[in-house]
Every structure is written in structure tokens, then in C-alpha cells.
Amino acid sequence: xxxxxxxxxxxxxxxxxxxxxxxxxxxxxxxxxxxxxxxxxxxxxxxxxxxxxxxxxxxxxxxxxxxxxxxxxxxxxxxxxxxxxxxxxxxxxxxxxxxxxxxxxxxxxxxxxxxxxxxxxxxxxxxxxxxxxxxxxxxxxxxxxxxxxxxxxxxxxxxxxxxxxxxxxxxxxxxxxxxxxxxxxxxxxxxxxxxxxxxxxxxxxxxxxxxxxxxxxxxxxxxxxxxxxxxxxxxxxxxxxxxxxxxx
Amino acid sequence: xxxxxxxxxxxxxxxxxxxxxxxxxxxxxxxxxxxxxxxxxxxxxxxxxxxxxxxxxxxxxxxxxxxxxxxxxxxxxxxxxxxxxxxxxxxxxxxxxxxxxxxxxxxxxxxxxxxxxxxxxxxxxxxxxxxxxxxxxxxxxxxxxxxxxxxxxxxxxxxxxxxxxxxxxxxxxxxxxxxxxxxxxxxxxxxxxxxxxxxxxxxxxxxxxxxxxxxxxxxxxxxxxxxxxxxxxxxxxxxxxxxxx
Numbered sequence: 001x002x003x004x005x006x007x008x009x010x011x012x013x014x015x016x017x018x019x020x021x022x023x024x025x026x027x028x029x030x031x032x033x034x035x036x037x038x039x040x041x042x043x044x045x046x047x048x049x050x051x052x053x054x055x056x057x058x059x060x061x062x063x064x065x066x067x068x069x070x071x072x073x074x075x076x077x078x079x080x081x082x083x084x085x086x087x088x089x090x091x092x093x094x095x096x097x098x099x100x101x102x103x104x105x106x107x108x109x110x111x112x113x114x115x116x117x118x119x120x121x122x123x124x125x126x127x128x129x130x131x132x133x134x135x136x137x138x139x140x141x142x143x144x145x146x147x148x149x150x151x152x153x154x155x156x157x158x159x160x161x162x163x164x165x166x167x168x169x170x171x172x173x174x175x176x177x178x179x180x181x182x183x184x185x186x187x188x189x190x191x192x193x194x195x196x197x198x199x200x201x202x203x204x205x206x207x208x209x210x211x212x213x214x215x216x217x218x219x220x221x222x223x224x225x226x227x228x229x230x231x232x233x234x235x236x237x238x239x240x241x242x243x244x245x246x247x248x
Numbered sequence: 249x250x251x252x253x254x255x256x257x258x259x260x261x262x263x264x265x266x267x268x269x270x271x272x273x274x275x276x277x278x279x280x281x282x283x284x285x286x287x288x289x290x291x292x293x294x295x296x297x298x299x300x301x302x303x304x305x306x307x308x309x310x311x312x313x314x315x316x317x318x319x320x321x322x323x324x325x326x327x328x329x330x331x332x333x334x335x336x337x338x339x340x341x342x343x344x345x346x347x348x349x350x351x352x353x354x355x356x357x358x359x360x361x362x363x364x365x366x367x368x369x370x371x372x373x374x375x376x377x378x379x380x381x382x383x384x385x386x387x388x389x390x391x392x393x394x395x396x397x398x399x400x401x402x403x404x405x406x407x408x409x410x411x412x413x414x415x416x417x418x419x420x421x422x423x424x425x426x427x428x429x430x431x432x433x434x435x436x437x438x439x440x441x442x443x444x445x446x447x448x449x450x451x452x453x454x455x456x457x458x459x460x461x462x463x464x465x466x467x468x469x470x471x472x473x474x475x476x477x478x479x480x481x482x483x484x485x486x487x488x489x490x491x492x493x
Contacts, residue, residue, distance in 0.1 A: 164377035164406035164429050165347050166456070188407065188431045191456040217433050220468050223461050 003035035004222055007185055007243040008128065008157055008210030012055050014042035016103060020214045022059050029066075032219040036065075036240075038210075038247065040098040040128065041072040049074055050084055057092035068247045070096035070128060074104050075112045082119055089123060095247050096126045101136040109141035114148065121152035126246045128185070131156035132168060139171040146179035153246060154182045157210060159189035159198070169194055176202050183242065186224050187212030196229055204234045208242040249481040252282035252459060254373060254402050254428050254451035257305055257312075260296065263287050267305040267312060269455045274311070277459035283373075283451070283484070284312045285343045289319035291329045299329065303337035313488065315341040315373060319349045320357035327364050334368045340491045341365070342372040346381035353381060354389040362390060366397040369490040373426070374399060376413060377406030384413040391420040398487060400424045400449060410435045417443045424487075427466060427479070428453035436469035436479075445475040449483050 006029070013019040019042075029037060039059055041052035049072050056069040071088030073081040088094045097120040101108045108129055120127050129145075131137045139160040146154045160175055160182070161168035169191070175182055176198060186195055187210045199207055211221035225239045252274065257267045267284070274282055284305060286298040302314040316333035318326050333339035342365040346353055353374060365372050374387050384405050391399050404425040405413035410432065417423040417439075425439050428451035439448050452462035466479055 162407050163379070164403045165345075165375065165379055165382070167347070167379065190429060191453075192458040192461060193456050216431055217468065220431070220433050220465055223464050227458060227461050227464075 003033055003240070004209055004225065005240040005243050006034045006037040006211050006213070006218070007155070007208050008187055008212050009037045009039050010042050010212065010215060011039040011059055012042045012052055013044055015045045015047065016043070018042075018214050022062060028213065028218050032222050034218070034222065036244075037067055038096065038243065039067050039069045041070070043072075043100070043103055050087075053084070053088045053092060053094065057088070057094060060093070068096075069094040070098040072098045072100065073116065075099070075106050075110075075116055076104070082115055085116060085119055089125065096120075096128060098128050100130045102130050102133040105136075107135070107141065108137040109144040113145060117145065117149045117152050121149055126153045126155055128155040128157065130158070131160040131184075132158040132162035132172070134163070134168070139168055139175040142182065143175040143179045146175075146182045150181055152181060154179070155185050155208070155246070156182055157185045157212060158187055159184045159194060161190060161194075162188065164190055166190060173198065173201070176206060182206070183208055185210040186238075187216045187221050189224065192224060192228065195224065199230055199234060199238070204230075204237040205242060207238045209239045210243075250277070250279045250450065250463065251481045251484050252279050252452050252454065253400070253426055253449045253484045255282045255284050255454045255459075256287055256456070257284045257302065258286040258288060258298070259301070261288055263456070265455050267309055271309060271311065273454050273459045277452075277463050279459055279463070281311050281313060282454075283315055283341065285315040285317045287317075289317050289345070289348050291319070291322055291325055299333050299337055299339070303339070306338060314339045315343045317343040317345065318361055320344070320351055320355065320361050321349050323357055323360075326357070327360055330361055330364050334370060334492065339370070340488050341370050344372060345375040347375065347379050351381065353387045354393055359390060359394055362394040362397040362399070366394060368492055370492075371398040371400055371424070371487050373402050375403065376401035376409075377403050378408045384409050384416040388416040388420055388423065391416075391422050395422055398422055398424065400426050402426045402451065403429050403453070404435070404439065406430060414439050414442055417447060423447070424449060424483075426451045428462060429457050433465050433468040433470075436466060437471065440469070440471055440475055440479075445471070445478040446483060448479050450479045
């Protein structure tokens, strides 16, 4: 296969110590055969997500043929979060909602999240959620959210499971079974046979490539797709077509 | 030369992975030998013998090196079975997965197994991830209580406890770090720089985790050729050469 479309790049300077600037990202993408990427805001040291959304929009403007941006908001901010989502989509041209229950300390199945997901769904925006964080975005909690919003497309990062004992593998597959509107993203996922099994059981339309860089290593993450024991047509779907279809 | 220090074979229970599966993936990845263990803990009631299953696979396929995966809740019986594994079945190490049997890694029963393995100069591979009873500083308590045991931290702390694993290894010289499934190549480099390449082992946790990908992860860590050689083969060869002596 040729180029990949990276569905999850965490862009900017994070409060939590990691950072990724445009020059570094462009260099990495060149090196690893990634032609397009979705940029997701990080929580900046100021704690204020609006400038982070602005920074993503500015990076997208540097090359709109290469980048798409998602908007990050904090559900604890209620109406202000809805207004920021509207601003990020309407004024900045961002094309998805990015929620990070782990870093922003909310439970993804909580009613707090419902207005944001409903608003995203009404605007036909995909909702990407950092998945697999027990107590915050356990696959059973992701499934509960997705079933309350069948009209929304939910992308669960990390396969919806981050557990090196495999304790969440069954829950992630139950999530995919119960909620046909959930798609899993592959960064950091435990066990490559989980990816292959999900493709076999749920179809290649339910899996898409994302690296989660810079928390995860962008080059290494591409190998989960390039080395997968599936044919090239499937790699094309999970490595490019699925996210391209979602973001238009 | 690459030796994989942590893979699985089993044909009962949830995961069905006969030896031929890991052998095929070893060939794909260019791995010459692999340490194998079951997913089930011994001893088991009802006549099923996971230790004999591993021993038989190692006899049929000399590229495989057997570890005995044990359940310390069986107390004296587990100790006797581990002795049998070393003495009669040619096993080279002990594997413990505390999530499997829900017991603290420094429990008296676990320490007895560690002491038994150490008496045979055999290593103990602990599952070391993000769940209770498998955290690096919990296993470090066992390392402190049995300093003669060589304890390998499988997965070197998983997703969220890798730095803890490195710091624990800096404190306890009988702790060894092992790379399988842990998703950060940069942390392998950090482990080598801080703890030393002599105390880091390559492993894949195959067949679930793809050995080809796991080899690529170590190669992506930016180590020197000499350091890679230590991780890929020399360290585990040195550890296993002492078993039974």
C-alpha cells in the first residue's frame, strides 16, 4: 500500500508535557508515508481550549489539502462548550468533535456529554473519543454513549481498549457488536490480532488508522496497518478511505 | 540472532494457540528461538497438565524454551510442581500472572515460588502492567524480599507504568525489563540509557502481538548495534545458561 491518512494527531503544546509543532509533524509525515492527517487540539498550559482550537485551524490553513482539524471542548463547561463547538465549526471550519475524557476528567457515558454529541450529530460531524481509559472511557461506557446517540458516528481511539492483560478485549468487541455507530482507531492498541479479528467480524469499515502521535510513535503506529495480515484493499480502507469518508 | 523472551502456546481455554502458530510468526519475524508458556496456570484440577503440554511442545520443537506458569494459591503443591518442571520437564523459568489468580506479588505463597526458581537459578517472568497486583512497585516488593531471584518485568509497566518500571529497576538490581506489547519505542531507549542494555530483554507476547512488529519496535528505539544484540539475544542467553547449575 502507499500513503496513509492519520486520523489522530495531537497538535500543539500540551499541559501534560508533550508537544508537536507543524514543522516536526510535516517532517514525520514525510518520513512515514502519511499524506493527510486530522489534527486534534491538546489541552494547553493555559487550560483554555479555545486557543488550542485556533492553533489547529491555523495549522490546517497552512495546507488544507493535507490537514483537517477537529474541535476539542470541555463538557464540564456546559453552554460555553456548545458555543465553542459552534465557533470552531462555524468560524474556524473544523470538521469533527474531539473529546478526551482522560485528560479532561469526565466520564464519557455521563449525561454531561449528551448535548455535545447531539450537536455534533446534527451537524454530521464525527465524534472522536480517547477510548479505553477505565473509569473514564471504558468500552462499556463508550457503548452506552453510542447507543444513546445512534445518529452519531463515534470513533473510539486505541481500539477502545488500553489494557496489556487483554482484560478489555471482550468489552471492546461487545461495544462494536452493540453499537454499529462505533468505529475503532488503532493507535497503541493491544494485540494486532485484535485489529484483524475486528476486521473479520465487523468489516473493514469499522476500523481506521490513527497514530495518536506524539503520545505514540507515528512511524511505529503505521506498522500496525502496513504489517497487518489483511489484503491491500482492506489496508486501503482502514489506512485511508474510512477517515476520508468521515471528514468529507 | 533473535530470541523472543515471552510468547504463548495453549490449546485449552479462551485462546487457542498451538505451537505451530508462534513458530510461523517467528519465521515471519526472523526469530530463531522463543520462550513459551501457557495461558493457564498450573496446577489444574481434573488431570489437565499445562506443564506437560509445554514440555511436549519443546521436545517436538527444539526452538522453543519452556517456562512453567504457576498459581501460587496452591501453596506446597505449586512448589512441588515447579520443582518437577525444572527437574523432570526441562523448564527454564517461572511465569506468574497475578491477575490470573488474584494474589499480591509479595504474598508468602508467591515468595516461595520465587525462592524455588532462584534455587534453580531460573528467572521469574512477572506480567507487569497497569492492573492491581501487577504494578512495578508491587512486584518490586517481591524483588526486595527475594534478592536472589532474577525477576523479569514483562511488558515493563504496560501503558501507564513504564516510568515506574524503570525507576523500580534502578532501585532493585534483580529486576530486568522486558519490551513486549508496551507501545513506546522511546521508552526502550530510556530504559537502556538509565538501567543499562544488559538489563532489558526483547519479547513479543506473540502470537497475539505480532513478533514482526515487536522486533520493529526495538529497531525503532535508536539503539546501537551492540545494545540491540544484548536485547535480542545475549541477555536472555546469559540468564538461561545458569538454569539448573
